[in-house]
Amino acid sequence: MRIFLEPDKCMHPENCMKCVLVCPAKVFMLKPKRTNQSKKGYDIAAVFRDMCDGCRECEKICPENCIHIEY
Ligand code: SF4
Numbered sequence: 110m111r112i113f114l115e116p117d118k119c120m121h122p123e124n125c126m127k128c129v130l131v132c133p134a135k136v137f138m139l140k141p142k143r144t145n146q147s148k149k150g151y152d153i154a155a156v157f158r159d160m161c162d163g164c165r166e167c168e169k170i171c172p173e174n175c176i177h178i179e180y
C-alpha cells in the first residue's frame with residue numbers, strides 16, 4: 110500500500126481534519142510548516158503510513174482530492 114499526498118492542494122488542514130478524523134489507523138497528523146513568511150500554518154503528513162490498511166476512507170472523504178492510495 111502506498112499513500113500519495115498532494116499537500117499543496119490542502120491549504121488549511123487545521124480547518125478540515127477530515128482525513129485525520131476518518132482514518133481508523135490514525136495515519137495522519139498535522140505538522141507545522143517550515144518557518145518563513147509565506148509558509149505559516151500546517152501541512153498534512155502521513156506519519157504512520159505503515160499502519161495503513163488500505164480502506165481508502167481518507168481518499169473518499171478528502172474534499173480537495175489530495176490523497177491517493179495505491180495497491
Ligand atoms: S486508506 Fe484507510 S487506513 Fe489508510 S490512511 Fe486512508 S483512511 Fe487510513
Ligand code: SF4
Nearest residue numbers: 119122125126128171
Ligand atoms: S481531508 Fe484533504 S483537505 Fe482535508 S486535511 Fe486531509 S488532506 Fe487536507
